[in-house]
Amino acid sequence: MSSAPEKGHTLSNPVIPGFHPDPSICRAGDDYYLACSSFEYYPGVPVFHSRDLVHWTQIGNALDRPGQLRLPPDSSSSGGLYAPTLRHHDGRFWLVVTNVSADGNLLFTATDPAGPWSDPIRLPGVRGIDPDLAWDDDGTCWCTVAGVSQVRIDPLTGETLGEPRRVWSGPPGAKAPEAPHLYRIGDWWYLLIAEGGTERCHGVSIARSRTPDGPFEPCPANPILTHRGTDHPVQNTGHGDLVQGPDGSWWMVFLGVRPGGGSPGWHVLGRETFLAPVTWIDDWPVVGEVTTDLAPPPWPLREPVAPPVRDDFELSDLAPAWISPRSRSAEDCTTKERAGWLSLRARGASLDDPGVVFVGRRQQDLSCRARTLADPAEGHGGLAVRLDERHHYGIEATAGEVRVIARIGPLRSVVASRPSDGGPVVLRIEVVATREVTEARQGPDTVVLGVEDREGGFVELARLDGRYLSTEVAGGFTGRVIGMYASVGTVHFDWFDYEPGAH
Structure with missing residues (x-):
């Protein structure tokens, strides 16, 4: 099985159907791993494995012990765990996530993404949801959160090193800048964010800098992914994460929904995980078409099917x-x-x-x-x-x-x-x-x-x-x-x- 879809291949999106929102992805060798938000459900943060980015198997849940995940009996639905970031660094897997119902931002580590994952390392100095982790060449760990602000941390202790500072928060007037992901790609640092809210106006925008803490230059083609104002059968596209295959190809996983019925359209499966190819032009990522097995509206003739x-x-x-x-x-x-x-x-x-x-x-x-x-x-x-x-x-x-x-x-x-x-x-x-x-x-x-x-x-x-x-x-x-x-x-x-x- 190839390590990435062939160029020009029509993807059967969503690649992980059903309530699997806020995907975050990393690669270790020829293996890809992906984690999603789980909100009020226990165990928390499902973890998936793939060798080709298209076929995914759930290998566990990162938070599968009561000591890792505290969800009070009176916590609200759609509370709980928001927007994990999953990374592979220095031979270890790292997962950072926000528990909005208790405990705030938490960091976990594992040598095997199937588990067991560590007990939580608390991040009391990291204020904001949707935390991200990225490492500089000198080993500095940067934590970026929705808003968008950034602070250096010691990932082994959870201690913050310095004061948080605001960085680029999307195009002027952007609603709900969130889901930040910071990457070192070539000579640039890229800051990818979601904006527009997680409803029909959702989108993904990006900026770049020569240093991880900015100043950041926005992409002139922002948003680089959105279906706002279109009749595409996949809507609410946003909350993306980038990954490079062993063959050098680039891909983005992101969330989207498949609304059905008349007006205004209702999505019932929740936000699902989709995949699209990425190319680079003038050192900016260009997200390819969100190809699916779906026919044009009003409704798909076929749909991706999970096994019985x-x-x-x-x-x-x-x-x-x-x-x-x-x-x-x-x-x-x-x-x-x-x-x-x-x-x-x-x-x-x-x-x-x-x-x-x-x-x-x-x-x-x-x-x-x-x-x-x-x-x-x-x-x-x-x-x-x-x-x-x-x-x-x-x-x-x-x-x-x-x-x-x-x-x-x-x-x-x-x-x-x-x-x-x-x-x-x-x-x-x-x-x-x-x-x-x-x-x-x-x-x-x-x-x-x-x-x-x-x-x-x-x-x-x-x-x-x-x-x-x-x-x-x-x-x-x-x-x-x-x-x-x-x-x-x-x-x-x-x-x-x-x-x-x-x-």
């Missing part, structure tokens, strides 16, 4: 793709209580509760199907599509009933129910993307919830508009997560499967 997922819960530890809001304890979530089953013990009253016991995986496809076999003999629980505490749909099994519950903002309703014999039941959620927009108010997709009967037939209980589980409705920075939960007592789940595509 099947988990029979036969291992003692959950795979790294499984995440939970804020925390996950062995007492509340275990595969050891009943062999070959995942057992969830409720501690929050419902999905509305920040303390709910929920284990899910990011929705990675515009259309998909998720199923699980639930045994509710000892409690209440089920299968849900979650955006946050105020926006979710679930199908819940009890000893005598299966019901569909919808939470949209301040409104919570049981929208359908069906008697149950109290035994194990297959719960099913299908997400069907809107393929043809026929009027402006049409939503991006439909979420269908139901059960499978003993013959394997599907009994639909509810068909709900997916727009209410979108960032444009709910706000925030995350995307959908599909998984299992317990609301009363203990619920056991024999297996879970996720299959991409329409059904």
Whole structure:
């Protein structure tokens, strides 16, 4: 397998679909590693590996121990971990990130990016989010944060060396200069930033200097990446990071969204990781076309497809793709209580509760199907599509009933129910993307919830508009997560499967 996509190759973007925002990338030899924001979810900061920049495998989560990641029970959704920077320097991997819910800026190190990662080194003198690390030839470590300001630090102790100072903050009047990354490339130091806010006006701009602390000269072609004001099927493009392949080619990873439906367009998977080629003209980077398998609007004919997922819960530890809001304890979530089953013990009253016991995986496809076999003999629980505490749909099994519950903002309703014999039941959620927009108010997709009967037939209980589980409705920075939960007592789940595509 080649170490980078061939020139002219049409990429199947996004390269990491679903809620994987704020990508940061580094290369060690022929291997690429990438980390993303995880916000209120535990474990935190998913880490991926690739040999070609296109095919990525999650190899772990950098913050997978309670001592590394503190997310208070009352911390808000879309809080938690913001915008990691991942770097390989002096034979070691370095990861710096902001925990906006507790502890501020934190630095971690590892010899293997799959882990284990160190306990946190606190950076109390680094003020601001989206921290970046870069090293000068003499070993000086520069930490740059949103705003944009910069300070020298000792990365082994977290001590700041001198006072922070403002540096270039983007084009005049730029909104929300953030996600800075500082690079030494050739004879220049480059400062890459995001600006315009992380919504439709998002973009990437760059400046250069002969020294790491400026003064910085802005690129005359700024922004070097944006889809603002266009009808491109990928929007909100920004928060980029550069990497050079072993063959000398250059690439940018960045976030973007795929809005669907009518006006104003709703994105439901969250911000995803995309890839584009980079060339250099007059010592400035030029970002190539964001090529995809997507047809022109109103909607893609094809989409990147993640492989099917099947988990029979036969291992003692959950795979790294499984995440939970804020925390996950062995007492509340275990595969050891009943062999070959995942057992969830409720501690929050419902999905509305920040303390709910929920284990899910990011929705990675515009259309998909998720199923699980639930045994509710000892409690209440089920299968849900979650955006946050105020926006979710679930199908819940009890000893005598299966019901569909919808939470949209301040409104919570049981929208359908069906008697149950109290035994194990297959719960099913299908997400069907809107393929043809026929009027402006049409939503991006439909979420269908139901059960499978003993013959394997599907009994639909509810068909709900997916727009209410979108960032444009709910706000925030995350995307959908599909998984299992317990609301009363203990619920056991024999297996879970996720299959991409329409059904």
